[in-house]
Amino acid sequence: MNKPIIQFKNFSFKYDSQADDTLKEINLEIQQGEKILIAGPSGSGKSTIVRCLNGLIPNEDHGEIKGTCLVNGKDITKASLFDLSFTTSTILQDSDSQFIGMTVGEDIAFSLENDCQPRDKMHEKVNKWAAELKLANLLTQSPQTLSGGQKQIVALAGVLVDESPILLFDEPLANLDPATGLKTIRLIDRIQKEVNATVIIIEHRIEEVLAEHVDRIVLVNDGKIVADQLPNDLLHTHLLEKVGVRSPLYINALEKAGINLKEVPELDSITNLPVDDTIKNRLEMWEEKQSKVDDKKDVQPLLTLENVGHRYTKKQTHPLHNVTATINKGDFVSIVGQNGAGKTTLCRIICGFISSEGEVSFDGHNLSNFSIKERAEKIGYVMQDPNQMISEKMILDEVALGLRLRNVDEDEIKDRVNKTLKICGLYPFRNWPISALSFGQKKRVTIAAILVLEPDLIILDEPTAGQDWQTYTEIMNFLGDLNKQGKTIMIVTHDMHLMLEYTTRSLAFANGALIADTTPIALLTNQDLIKQASLKRTSLFELATHYNLPDPNGFVQAYIDSERHGKVGVENE
Ligand SMILES: Nc1ncnc2c1ncn2[C@@H]1O[C@H](COP(=O)(O)OP(=O)(O)OP(=O)(O)O)[C@@H](O)[C@H]1O
Numbered sequence: 001m002n003k004p005i006i007q008f009k010n011f012s013f014k015y016d017s018q019a020d021d022t023l024k025e026i027n028l029e030i031q032q033g034e035k036i037l038i039a040g041p042s043g044s045g046k047s048t049i050v051r052c053l054n055g056l057i058p059n060e061d062h063g064e065i066k067g068t069c070l071v072n073g074k075d076i077t078k079a080s081l082f083d084l085s086f087t088t089s090t091i092l093q094d095s096d097s098q099f100i101g102m103t104v105g106e107d108i109a110f111s112l113e114n115d116c117q118p119r120d121k122m123h124e125k126v127n128k129w130a131a132e133l134k135l136a137n138l139l140t141q142s143p144q145t146l147s148g149g150q151k152q153i154v155a156l157a158g159v160l161v162d163e164s165p166i167l168l169f170d171e172p173l174a175n176l177d178p179a180t181g182l183k184t185i186r187l188i189d190r191i192q193k194e195v196n197a198t199v200i201i202i203e204h205r206i207e208e209v210l211a212e213h214v215d216r217i218v219l220v221n222d223g224k225i226v227a228d229q230l231p232n233d234l235l236h237t238h239l240l241e242k243v244g245v246r247s248p249l250y251i252n253a254l255e256k257a258g259i260n261l262k263e264v265p266e267l268d269s270i271t272n273l274p275v276d277d278t279i280k281n282r283l284e285m286w287e288e289k290q291s292k293v294d295d296k297k298d299v300q301p302l303l304t305l306e307n308v309g310h311r312y313t314k315k316q317t318h319p320l321h322n323v324t325a326t327i328n329k330g331d332f333v334s335i336v337g338q339n340g341a342g343k344t345t346l347c348r349i350i351c352g353f354i355s356s357e358g359e360v361s362f363d364g365h366n367l368s369n370f371s372i373k374e375r376a377e378k379i380g381y382v383m384q385d386p387n388q389m390i391s392e393k394m395i396l397d398e399v400a401l402g403l404r405l406r407n408v409d410e411d412e413i414k415d416r417v418n419k420t421l422k423i424c425g426l427y428p429f430r431n432w433p434i435s436a437l438s439f440g441q442k443k444r445v446t447i448a449a450i451l452v453l454e455p456d457l458i459i460l461d462e463p464t465a466g467q468d469w470q471t472y473t474e475i476m477n478f479l480g481d482l483n484k485q486g487k488t489i490m491i492v493t494h495d496m497h498l499m500l501e502y503t504t505r506s507l508a509f510a511n512g513a514l515i516a517d518t519t520p521i522a523l524l525t526n527q528d529l530i531k532q533a534s535l536k537r538t539s540l541f542e543l544a545t546h547y548n549l550p551d552p553n554g555f556v557q558a559y560i561d562s563e564r565h566g567k568v569g570v571e572n573e
């Protein structure tokens with residue numbers, strides 16, 4: 001390590017539209033070549049820190065600054081966005097707002113064009129990164145028509161191509177399928193080492209980021225830095241959970257089995273855990289004690305798909321084809337699979353937003369006879385990108401909109417909206433303008449706006465992407481309660497733990513085809529399906545394998561069952 005490339009000194013920032021400071025007395029030094037993970041609950045100020053480093057604050061987002069922030073020696077209050085563009089490259093959390101080019105290729109080349117690089121060099125670099133990130137066949141497609149995960153990978157290419165000394169990644173994994181997420185973390189690690197870049201990653205998916213070495217974790221809560229520690233040191237505390245950030249699953253499993261974390265010297269990777277019989281025995285004993293959850297229910301069909309498919313353009317090879325499946329009343333289904341496999345396309349078909357081959361029926365009625373409004377009464381859809389759903393300025397009005405359109409009595413609206421806002425953790429913000437919310441908070445507003453209508457079938461496209469653990473748990477428990485009351489729920493997700501813990505059935509997609517319709521645990525025990533659908537086993541499985549437990553899948557199942565029972569395991573101080 002040589003010299004600090006980033007220095008915050010007694011730094012506070014207040015957005016003009018806010019009454020209080022969003023960042024409070026930040027003191028942080030980052031050395032050139034360091035790799036830092038910034039974690040913290042939703043709305044804690046993580047993206048605001050990143051916006052200071054890339055000059056959006058104070059150049060675009062105006063407000064009051066106290067103290068100093070130096071980026072590569074430049075005071076951010078004196079540097080223009082252009083000045084800082086040579087030092088920092090950012091993947092924004094909301095990759096949609098980042099696209100400038102008409103095609104994916106133009107978009108990736110944008111920063112090079114800005115730096116006036118010669119054309120052949122530009123082509124060479126774009127092609128190199130497109131090949132590396134498997135984007136070559138998307139180069140002529142418009143960025144706006146990409147799937148959520150494809151957009152994120154294009155944004156990643158745009159940052160990597162630039163080769164800036166500081167690389168900022170604001171939730172780079174949020175929309176990536178599990179296998180691509182892991183590859184991305186490896187790629188970021190490789191780039192950092194190759195060019196000695198300073199890398200800052202903001203992520204809720206801490207466990208995935210820790211798959212590669214991280215120098216420090218900076219934990220932010222309520223605008224303050226509450227920890228700045230080596231990952232291993234931080235994982236030995238309970239600080240992550242205290243502020244509402246999920247610690248790695250395998251660590252939770254060790255604790256549930258009554259293992260004192262203080263007696264485990266290295267916790268930041270499963271391979272470093274001591275291979276020791278006491279831990280193995282504890283894990284086995286704990287597994288034996290868990291009782292099974294019985295998911296058997298009466299089966300009554302609700303949504304039937306027969307040979308469903310869609311093609312956006314004539315030239316396109318089928319993004320979705322020949323999907324046949326029946327969703328039953330009371331099902332809690334996860335829709336999983338590789339980026340671009342057609343999951344969102346399926347949701348759009350069910351909601352009637354796009355045409356479909358084959359037939360879709362709901363409760364025995366052909367859905368093509370229903371208007372979009374009629375479908376919306378039965379099927380609620382929460383889109384992946386909150387910005388595509390929001391139409392009101394104020395939070396309360398956005399959540400009340402659907403009820404108002406249905407002429408519900410204002411007193412009842414107030415009750416239902418407030419109840420839903422509480423469940424979604426938005427009640428304290430109810431009178432705020434939506435423009436003053438963080439991305440994660442905006443996403444919750446769109447979930448609230450659908451939940452408040454209580455449709456029979458609720459489809460959520462990655463509802464927990466970018467959410468902190470506390471909100472994630474609240475949202476999922478709420479959906480679980482709705483499901484127990486008989487609502488049918490379908491969730492598109494890349495979160496394998498969510499799939500296992502909350503859903504009882506999984507539809508897996510790869511290359512536009514439905515390749516499996518089975519239980520979550522059966523899906524994750526089939527190596528072929530895992531590979532085809534770009535999935536990943538959870539760290540519980542790796543933990544069980546590391547300790548040579550006789551039935552790793554049984555161990556995963558026991559853990560999931562114990563969480564479903566809501567049992568709290570043995571806790572250590
Ligand atoms: N442009 C803005 N104007 C006013 N307030 C804002 C603006 N952007 C963010 N805020 C406020 O600052 C706080 C921190 O937001 P920030 O986006 O930094 O959070 P975050 O930790 O990145 O959250 P998340 O994990 O949900 O993305 C939020 O409470 C939000 O209301």
Ligand SMILES: Nc1ncnc2c1ncn2[C@@H]1O[C@H](COP(=O)(O)OP(=O)(O)OP(=O)(O)O)[C@@H](O)[C@H]1O
Pocket residue numbers: 144145146147148149150175177312313316319337338339340341342343344345346
């Ligand atoms: N409007 C569109 N025009 C052309 N192609 C599109 C359009 N929307 C989606 N596609 C393409 O259809 C394919 C399936 O996209 P879809 O959004 O359904 O994938 P997905 O499984 O939801 O992916 P992700 O996990 O990344 O969100 C992708 O290759 C995508 O590029």
